[in-house]
């Protein structure tokens with residue numbers, strides 16, 4: 333796939349810079365040439381069900397997709413006055429964009445329509461590790477920072493895709509600095525097909541980023557950016573004024 337410098341520059345809006353991992357341009361060159369939908373076979377990640385239940389003694393049915401709970405973490409880089417985001421190609425997001433274009437009678441969107449901005453996150457599918465430990469591993473795998481467990485704080489949790497899944501995502505936050513950067517880390521696990529770009533979003537750009545509807549972003553990221561803004565304002569630019577009484 334041929335991409336111009338102008339194409340690539342347009343993917344770094346709001347003062348975002350690429351920190352590490354696999355850039356969007358590199359991923360686009362690796363994707364393709366085909367993308368097709370097939371009926372789902374056995375999956376280790378999701379299971380579709382119809383739930384048969386009763387309301388007022390009458391039978392009702394609800395269709396759902398069982399999925400793993402997950403963790404997500406807001407990483408605040410105080411030295412650089414920026415937030416760490418991850419960007420990756422999400423096949424489901426691309427297919428939704430494709431369907432919307434079909435319905436509107438528009439041409440197929442470019443593959444760039446399938447890239448999303450997210451918190452560093454991961455599904456909870458590893459037995460024996462608690463939520464914080466899983467979060468720590470995800471930070472290392474996706475973003476390349478080695479953050480001590482006692483520097484990772486719980487924020488809250490929410491239910492994702494409540495109409496079709498309802499799985500819980502637990503949100504954490506951590507302040508990071510360059511001393512925690514691990515040279516070999518970040519970008520995701522190649523053997524899992526992960527190609528993740530680690531981005532820095534300046535704190536000063538958070539508001540325009542949140543309201544830019546041309547940017548595909550997760551609900552957890554939106555919430556966390558609002559939370560961060562409020563906290564920095566309340567504590568004169570510090571996320572955790574005293575580590576001992578973090579939240």
Ligand SMILES: Nc1ncnc2c1ncn2[C@@H]1O[C@H](COP(=O)(O)OP(=O)(O)O[C@H]2O[C@H](CO)[C@@H](O)[C@H](O)[C@H]2O)[C@@H](O)[C@H]1O
Nearest residue numbers: 377378401402403404450451453454455524525526550552
């Ligand atoms: N549906 C699927 N089909 C095929 N392979 C799959 C799959 N889901 C996961 N995988 C495989 O499992 C690997 C690990 O996934 P992660 O734990 O990094 O979760 P992910 O970042 O995709 O979603 C995390 O981040 C997003 C955004 O916050 C949350 O919605 C989500 O719950 C959270 O786990 C993926 O790289 C992929 O190989």
